Amino acid sequence: MNVSRIINIISIVAGGVVAIYAQAQERQNTYILMAGIMLLMFGIYRTSRNTPSKFEKEEESFIKTEKENEV
Incomplete structure (x- = not known):
């Protein structure tokens, strides 16, 4: 620990x-x-701050940046 x-x-x-x-x-x-x-709330906050969210998932894509075409 x-x-x-x-x-x-x-x-x-x-x-x-x-x-x-x-x-x-x-x-x-x-x-x-x-x-x-x-x-009590200080301890709970510090504990939850380091716990990752189960909904935050970084999806990797093949396109890193998308450039806009200038006309």
Whole structure:
């Protein structure tokens, strides 16, 4: 595992734990909850940024560029 992947996993887990902790208290602290959600979303964003889309397929063609004929 590389360092970037470890950072992503740690931020996702830590954000989830902080968000659950903030929700579990009798009087919820909104700022801690927001920080947990932001950390969670940061980890998810970094993870999804490196995941390739299944719809993006580069089709190779025999024509690399098409020149317009000048009249």
